[in-house]
Amino acid sequence: MLATILHGPGDVRCEEVAEPKILEPTDAIIRLSASCICGSDLWPYRGANEVKDPMAMGHEYCGIVEEVGGAVRNVRPGQFVVGSFCLSDNTCPHCRFGFQSSCEQRQFMSGAQAPRARIPLADGTLVPTTDLPPDDLIPSLLATSDVLGTGWYAADAAGVTEGSTAIVVGDGAVGLLGVLAAKQMGASRIIAMSRHKSRQDLALEFGATDIVSERGDDGVKRIRELTKGVGAESVLECVGTQESMSQAINCARPGGKIGFVGVPHGVQFDGQTLFFQQKSLLGGPAPVRRFLPHLMDLVLNREINPGKVFDLELPLTDVAEGYRAMDERRAIKTLLRF
Amino acid sequence: MLATILHGPGDVRCEEVAEPKILEPTDAIIRLSASCICGSDLWPYRGANEVKDPMAMGHEYCGIVEEVGGAVRNVRPGQFVVGSFCLSDNTCPHCRFGFQSSCEQRQFMSGAQAPRARIPLADGTLVPTTDLPPDDLIPSLLATSDVLGTGWYAADAAGVTEGSTAIVVGDGAVGLLGVLAAKQMGASRIIAMSRHKSRQDLALEFGATDIVSERGDDGVKRIRELTKGVGAESVLECVGTQESMSQAINCARPGGKIGFVGVPHGVQFDGQTLFFQQKSLLGGPAPVRRFLPHLMDLVLNREINPGKVFDLELPLTDVAEGYRAMDERRAIKTLLRF
Numbered sequence: 001m002l003a004t005i006l007h008g009p010g011d012v013r014c015e016e017v018a019e020p021k022i023l024e025p026t027d028a029i030i031r032l033s034a035s036c037i038c039g040s041d042l043w044p045y046r047g048a049n050e051v052k053d054p055m056a057m058g059h060e061y062c063g064i065v066e067e068v069g070g071a072v073r074n075v076r077p078g079q080f081v082v083g084s085f086c087l088s089d090n091t092c093p094h095c096r097f098g099f100q101s102s103c104e105q106r107q108f109m110s111g112a113q114a115p116r117a118r119i120p121l122a123d124g125t126l127v128p129t130t131d132l133p134p135d136d137l138i139p140s141l142l143a144t145s146d147v148l149g150t151g152w153y154a155a156d157a158a159g160v161t162e163g164s165t166a167i168v169v170g171d172g173a174v175g176l177l178g179v180l181a182a183k184q185m186g187a188s189r190i191i192a193m194s195r196h197k198s199r200q201d202l203a204l205e206f207g208a209t210d211i212v213s214e215r216g217d218d219g220v221k222r223i224r225e226l227t228k229g230v231g232a233e234s235v236l237e238c239v240g241t242q243e244s245m246s247q248a249i250n251c252a253r254p255g256g257k258i259g260f261v262g263v264p265h266g267v268q269f270d271g272q273t274l275f276f277q278q279k280s281l282l283g284g285p286a287p288v289r290r291f292l293p294h295l296m297d298l299v300l301n302r303e304i305n306p307g308k309v310f311d312l313e314l315p316l317t318d319v320a321e322g323y324r325a326m327d328e329r330r331a332i333k334t335l336l337r338f
Numbered sequence: 339m340l341a342t343i344l345h346g347p348g349d350v351r352c353e354e355v356a357e358p359k360i361l362e363p364t365d366a367i368i369r370l371s372a373s374c375i376c377g378s379d380l381w382p383y384r385g386a387n388e389v390k391d392p393m394a395m396g397h398e399y400c401g402i403v404e405e406v407g408g409a410v411r412n413v414r415p416g417q418f419v420v421g422s423f424c425l426s427d428n429t430c431p432h433c434r435f436g437f438q439s440s441c442e443q444r445q446f447m448s449g450a451q452a453p454r455a456r457i458p459l460a461d462g463t464l465v466p467t468t469d470l471p472p473d474d475l476i477p478s479l480l481a482t483s484d485v486l487g488t489g490w491y492a493a494d495a496a497g498v499t500e501g502s503t504a505i506v507v508g509d510g511a512v513g514l515l516g517v518l519a520a521k522q523m524g525a526s527r528i529i530a531m532s533r534h535k536s537r538q539d540l541a542l543e544f545g546a547t548d549i550v551s552e553r554g555d556d557g558v559k560r561i562r563e564l565t566k567g568v569g570a571e572s573v574l575e576c577v578g579t580q581e582s583m584s585q586a587i588n589c590a591r592p593g594g595k596i597g598f599v600g601v602p603h604g605v606q607f608d609g610q611t612l613f614f615q616q617k618s619l620l621g622g623p624a625p626v627r628r629f630l631p632h633l634m635d636l637v638l639n640r641e642i643n644p645g646k647v648f649d650l651e652l653p654l655t656d657v658a659e660g661y662r663a664m665d666e667r668r669a670i671k672t673l674l675r676f
Contacts, residue, residue: 093568094592102592102616230431245609254432254440267609271583271602278440278622283613
């Protein structure tokens with residue numbers, strides 16, 4: 001079959017690979033209904049992470065179960081499933097504590113930018129729907145696998161509550177869905193930091209009440225003006241650079257919480273500065289599995305439409321263009337069809 | 339009057355200074371019932387903080403109001419009061435959010451290792467008792483001013499809840515009172531990390547269920563054994579060094595919370611490491627004022643006895659010996675009488 005392989009910075013190819021097969025009795029094989037490119041795929045694509053060997057790309061997925069290993073009990077062939085980009089057993093102490101992304105057996109999904117994929121730890125990872133969902137919901141269901149789940153975790157880690165003020169740093173797909181999550185959690189004021197018209201529009205559609213187009217110190221100054229000098233109780237950091245992290249910390253009020261989900265690259269914190277700033281930090285790969293059943297329900301009930309972040313749709317054979325478009329910020333997020 | 343002045347590393351003197359007087363209409367002058375030396379006083383005493391000019395030492399206090407400025411409404415001469423080491427107006431947005439230690443008008447108390455002291459922002463800072471308390475409760479009431487309030491904040495920031503597991507890193511007075519706080523908040527397991535017999539005994543008296551005398555990697559290994567490989571949901575970091583902070587982070591479970599109250603000296607965090615560890619951090623100078631009425635009630639009702647951390651009592655004229663005893667860890671905490 002064709003699959004997406006990254007050979008080095010800027011060198012992503014759609015090429016022939018072996019079909020996936022069951023390797024462990026806890027595996028499942030699914031036929032993907034769609035796949036997509038993640039903002040985090042751009043780190044190795046841009047050379048920010050080293051690429052030693054060719055990498056099978058793709059970790060967001062949903063589709064129909066084709067085959068299961070002998071130990072799999074919770075899903076069966078023919079079911080439609082969504083799973084998290086973090087594979088987890090959902091039974092270990094960390095999973096039961098709601099941190100499936102730190103599962104004792106954690107693996108990170110790979111190889112999902114392809115028509116078929118092997119899903120390890122299928123019982124813990126996959127969530128089936130009762131019926132096969134209608135086609136028009138596939139993009140939004142796919143979004144629950146990572147990008148929505150990650151934005152949701154950012155809002156959760158930032159402690160967004162009914163009536164609170166939330167600030168979202170980063171207008172990538174995760175940040176935009178962080179806006180959606182904050183809205184669902186009842187934030188009464190949601191300030192999206194974005195300077196791109198199309199992204200600002202989507203932020204507003206997802207529930208942002210204010211847009212701040214300034215960045216860095218100017219952005220912080222504008223946030224201070226908007227919050228009467230106080231800052232926000234919740235800040236979602238959805239980029240992962242030192243600049244965006246500083247911006248996030250400086251936009252939070254003392255005692256406020258920063259949920260950071262942009263994988264940090266070159267980010268350092270000074271302990272004494274953090275101490276006197278008196279702000280709470282929680283980040284990490286999102287425990288999407290914790291939220292997945294709820295998020296899938298919201299999509300299936302048509303209460304949310306996170307699939308709107310896909311503003312480019314390409315056949316798998318054009319995956320390289322999908323990466324380029326996101327790298328150049330011509331596209332927010334690329335959906336891949338087979 | 340006599341007061342405690344730090345002239346340089348290791349050079350602390352009891353010497354004659356001018357009596358304090360009202361400088362602002364929001365000030366009060368109190369006659370201290372007792373004072374004490376704080377673990378944080380040892381940072382400049384040890385040369386870890388630069389001492390440019392002679393410093394008036396002491397920020398923990400309780401006593402009788404002698405005089406108030408023209409704008410003071412909440413306390414009056416003759417009342418017994420306790421105040422936080424952080425002076426705050428208790429009306430600004432940060433105070434109302436419970437983070438009085440980030441008050442818009444915040445000042446840090448100084449000059450309280452002396453028989454009388456000026457308290458700025460008296461209305462926001464001081465909490466009076468209904469009656470004059472009995473003498474035997476003075477040490478415990480004094481403890482609420484900082485050392486208990488700080489241990490309490492560590493437990494609060496670490497999210498200690500009914501039935502939880504809490505680990506306390508640091509067996510100074512703050513750490514020991516962190517044990518007491520965790521006990522009051524209902525932790526069912528409290529692991530104190532200490533290798534000093536007298537401190538271990540006090541930790542057990544305050545509610546510790548386990549003592550771990552190992553440190554660093556060995557300490558973390560022992561914690562893993564005690565928690566079935568999981569770690570704790572709440573860790574109180576009460577030291578402030580890189581070693582103690584690493585120990586605290588490594589003892590927490592993924593999704594666990596670290597409340598850090600030891601003023602960090604030379605502590606750095608790597609963003610990506612913190613991300614993948616997936617642990618929550620909140621530190622800072624304790625917003626003691628938030629907790630003060632409750633803590634004073636617990637003392638006045640004789641439900642807690644935090645004054646037990648004072649294992650050395652000296653007249654003010656011997657304050658230098660009080661510093662030496664704490665520096666050499668011969669004393670947990672020194673009470674000063676006038």
